[in-house]
Amino acid sequence: xxxxxxxxxxxxxxxxxxxxxxxxxxxxxxxxxxxxxxxxxxxxxxxxxxxxxxxxxxxxxxxxxxxxxxxxxxxxxxxxxxxxxxxxxxxxxxxxxxxxxxxxxxxxxxxxxxxxxxxxxxxxxxxxxxxxxxxxxxxxxxxxxxxxxxxxxxxxxxxxxxxxxxxxxxxxxxxxxxxxxxxxxxxxxxxxxxxxxxxxxxxxxxxxxxxxxxxxxxxxxxxxxxxxxx
Numbered sequence: 001x002x003x004x005x006x007x008x009x010x011x012x013x014x015x016x017x018x019x020x021x022x023x024x025x026x027x028x029x030x031x032x033x034x035x036x037x038x039x040x041x042x043x044x045x046x047x048x049x050x051x052x053x054x055x056x057x058x059x060x061x062x063x064x065x066x067x068x069x070x071x072x073x074x075x076x077x078x079x080x081x082x083x084x085x086x087x088x089x090x091x092x093x094x095x096x097x098x099x100x101x102x103x104x105x106x107x108x109x110x111x112x113x114x115x116x117x118x119x120x121x122x123x124x125x126x127x128x129x130x131x132x133x134x135x136x137x138x139x140x141x142x143x144x145x146x147x148x149x150x151x152x153x154x155x156x157x158x159x160x161x162x163x164x165x166x167x168x169x170x171x172x173x174x175x176x177x178x179x180x181x182x183x184x185x186x187x188x189x190x191x192x193x194x195x196x197x198x199x200x201x202x203x204x205x206x207x208x209x210x211x212x213x214x215x216x217x218x219x220x221x222x223x224x225x226x227x228x229x230x
Contacts, residue, residue: 004049006222014030017207017211028214029216033053034053035054035056038064041224042064042068042072054096055074056077076088080097085110089111090116108151117152120154122135122157145188148193155193156195156197158197182198200212
């Protein structure tokens, strides 16, 4: 199967999942995650109709982005270390993995120096798994308010990674927690915060994410096959 064929099949599944949830398919954005795949794969994905491309690692992004000549919106979906912020400021349309006040503060500081405002999602650990990054669910509301006060940042929603289990009820429960947090933050009407995006759902659980209100699904393997050896 080609990337174009895979993308068409994924869009059909998204449309069916959206219909089951009473939602519009065009309310869900595909972020094509190209971890370990080269710039030629990114280019092929854009040619197939992908507009948003996700990268997990800063160094990999820096190595491939300049070789991609077609326009796209780059998203950082993997963990960002504070010492790499200066390398990426102004390079991403959105950083989806802001998981601490310290990181947000560094993004704010670097953004002020560069004269740019960065769109971010707050990553929340809704599964409670110690192996995952993300703000603890308890206290995430308070942290959102604190980060919202930093200049040169725009909070545009929330992101989470589903638990590593096969039980759809457990996965759906973790995604529902993010949706409920979104509703709580929206109700508080925190200044400089827009809860327009819920980024949740990957290759194995994106339909569950859509059922729980996801507006962005981060898809790699289902579009590109198994990851290349890095």
